[in-house]
Amino acid sequence: MSEHYDIIIIGTGAGGGTLTYKLAQSGKKILVLERGPFLPREKANWDTKTVFNTNRYHNSEVWYDKDGNELHPGMSYFVGGNTKVYGAALFRLRERDFEKYQHQDGISPEWPLKYRDFEPYYVQAEKLYQVHGKSGEDPTEPFRSEEYPYPAVSHEPRIEEISDALKTQGLHPYHTPIGIRLNEAQRYLSACIRCNTCDGFPCLVQAKSDAEVSAVHPVIGQDNVTLITEAKVLKLLTSSSGREITGVEVNFQGQKRIFSGDIVAVACGAINSSVLLLKSANEKHPHGLANSSGLVGRNFMKHVLGSIIGVAKKPNPTAFQKTLSINDFYWGEENYDYPMGQIQTLGKISKEALEGNPEAYAPLTPEEVATHSIDWWITVEDLPDANNRVRVNGDKIILEYTENNSEVYNRLEQRWIETLKSIECGQQIIPNCSYFVKGGKSYFTGKLPLDGVGHQVGTCRFGEGPKTSVLDLNCRTHDIDNLYIVDGSFFLSSGAVNPTLTIIANALRVGEHLIERIK
Structure with a gap:
């Protein structure tokens, strides 16, 4: 042909x-x-089990790291x-x-x-991908020539409580810009149903942009x-x-x-x-x-990424959780002049997602963690390094990569855990949660490994x-x-x-x- x-x-x-x-x-x-x-x-x-525990929606190919270990990039x-x-966060x-x-x-x-060279195209991109957001909430927000084309996706009650509690700490939580086909004013016309299977899932009703x-x-x-x-x-x-x-x-x-x-x-x-x-x-x-x-x-570059699952005393019945972000530490904080990064809520963790590794949450059960958790995602800048590279050897794809900004990631992770612990009243994270007679940890952290390459950039x-x-x-x-x-x-x-x-x-x-x- x-x-x-x-x-x-x-x-x-x-x-x-x-x-x-x-x-x-x-x-x-x-x-x-x-x-x-x-x-x-x-x-x-x-x-959940099909999406995260099988290769039904991911390729099963194998790549390799610099030491010859197998990577499964999915x-x-x-x-x-x-x-x-x-997750459609745009x-x-x-x-x-x-x-x-x-x-x-x-x-x-x-x-x-x-930025000024890209700004007109950001406007076009937000319209094409139906981005919902609200300007004026984030102190680090760049100049906008137009308001978001669609209104911000509202917080569910528990996330609204968290947002209000963060504001009492002097922080500036804002609505995450999300690309979904949602009409909250006329739900009967909305393609999106605000389900708990959006972040990381294919959208069955094709409501994700x-x-x-x-x-x-x-x-x-x-x-x-x-x-x-x-x-x-x-x-x-x-x-x-x-x-x-x-x-x-x-x-x-x-x-x-x-x-x-x-x-x-x-x-x-x-x-x-x-x-x-x-x-x-x-x-x-x-x-x-x-x-x-x-x-x-x-x-x-792929960002330095990870999650915090915070187990609160108060249950969290939120379905669509990915609506809140914080940039207060994006450029650093008091007595620390280096950039740190961004924090946003994850899609709601389910017990099915945790059941593959139940011992990590003991003595709590996956269901106890999932029903009381507030789930967060941390993004720290990955600096360009010519030695971090993609290489081929025959049919083998090799990622030669050494992480940088690791200490910054650890600092932001600890800073956010301290912030969560400082939230008062019903929002407080309890170190030995009295809600559970079993006691146990109140938060669980995890860092995305090298094969988590969803944010890949920079190779040309x-x-x-x-x-x-x-x-x-x-x-x-x-x-x-x-x-x-x-x-x-x-x-x-x-x-x-x-x-x-x-x-x-x-x-x-x-x-x-x-x-x-x-x-």
Whole structure:
């Protein structure tokens, strides 16, 4: 099969799906290649044990760390990519995230483009992904040219109590910006039912603003857009000069096929995009495509992430818990001048999710913990380090990674536990909870291991010169004229909020550039 297209897009996640939506408006002939199928809509979408204890909605491939140990990254290879199971928290980076600043463990570098360059595209992204939020609550909130397109998702009573209690401590909790299709004013018109199986789950009723629902579905019926699923791209082929992509080699239904396009946009995620470039090495590009700088795969970042499950004396019947965030420690705190990070509520923990490791909560039972817990997520910036890299060895994918900002993470974790303990009255976290005759710990912490790569960014950074970056400011590779990378690869730093909205906004920005180019 050798049909030619104006544009080929590889991947349908936050970057590729959004780029497909944007470029479909051009009328140009577009081929979209997705290595996975459509995620099946089935009752098991909301089954905790299926979602978290099987590979039903995650790929079972094995990667390796720098010491040769197996990693099981659980990537979701479906139309919509990892957004099919994300928590739909869609934050903007702060203005200072685009500037150079000092961390305890190093420097977060300056971006060649600033927040003001991304702001108009953040507006577009929030509209396209139906982001619910409220401005003016978060003291670190960046400038907004428009209010959120949809009102903030309300707190349920127990979370409202927590929010009020935090305010008495002088903190500034705010409503988490969430991309869901919720109409609280007219519930009978709402696709979202505010269930407790959203964060980490596929959405059975398609009420989560993932890339499939928000970006791919609206355009896939157009005559100029062709989507081929279960088509894994194996290699990119170049011209004899090495200056353009002339073919995209695909494994489709067990056969190799080659497609060609005037422009090729890779959006496989920061890890798999760099893997594809490295595996496409040829005589003109012996170290991998677009890798004259030697930076392809380097500066891999994934955030330093973890959870706190706080067991309170008072029960927590909340179903949709992911509505509250705190940025008071984002840039540090009194007597500590380094950035710390962001805190947000998790989707509500269930006893089914805890039953796989009941001894960790003894003498409490998983049900006792789940019915009384308030569940939190901590995000700390992962600093770029050229030695943190994605590498390939034959068919093996290797993540050579050493964590930084670990002490900062520990500080923020302890700071938040102390804050929870200081909340008075019915909200208080009791060190030896008298509610349970058994006693026991009042909080449980866990740090996401290396294979937790949902926030992957940075492996093909953008910049102004081919010696210090892989991509130019429009995310075109310096070395190959018609090759673009449109996912989280372009990030220079990770900030301390979920990267998805910035990936979406950048895809809209690059899409605008490509529409001008293909005219």
